Amino acid sequence: MIEVNTKVLNSLKDNMTIFRSRGFDTLIGKGTSIRGDIAIxxxxxxxxxxxxxxxxxxxxVPPEKVATKTTLMVNGTVVRFEKPLEINVHNVIITGQVTCDTITVEGTLAIKTGAVLKAKKILYRELIIETGAVVHGQMFHLDHTSEGEQT
Structure with missing residues (x-):
């Protein structure tokens, strides 16, 4: 008989994925259009x-370091407004469309089935691209790239 410590197992399960449903703090709903900047x-x-x-x-958060456990979920459309769009968030999940100049993700970048990501530069630490997702741009792994090196 195998004994399983369910407390440890549940703790591991809770910390393993950014896809765990926890709700959200800010919602820009369907039918809503915004222009400007977002600080999470x-x-x-x-x-x-x-x-x-x-x-x-x-x-x-000061001093210009990405706050951990910030998550951006894009189910709609995100495009640039007036100047280059820079996205710099710890975790990003895309099921909609994102067009930007640079996206930097210190945690996990997940591009789900049917999503489109277009960027000049895509910098990531962990990457998930599902079948049917579309990605355009140069990709750089944050742990393994030096000046001029591409993955």
């Missing part, structure tokens, strides 16, 4: 189901 607070999740024309999306 530490330990929070922002969901974009509508349309966003932005200059930057960041999960930044």
């Amino acid at each position: 607070s530490a330990n929070s999740t922002t969901v974009i189901d509508g349309d966003a024309a932005l200059s930057y999306i960041t999960g930044v």
Whole structure:
């Protein structure tokens, strides 16, 4: 007979994935359009189901370091507004469409089935691309790239 410590197992399960459903802190709903910038607070999740024309999306805390446990979920459309769009968030899940200049993801970048990501530069630590997702741009792994090296 195999004994399983369910407390340890549940703890591991809880910490293994960014896909665990925890709700959200900010929602830009379907049918809503915004223009401007988004700053995501530490330990929070922002969901974009509508349309966003932005200059930057960041999960930044002083001194300009990405806050851990910030998550951006894009089910709608995100495009640049007036100047280059920089996305710098700890975790990003895309099921919609994102067009930006640079996306930097210190945690996990997940591009789900049917999603489209177009960026000049895509920098990531962990990457998940599901079958049927479309990705355009140069990809750089944050742990393994030096100046000029591509993955």
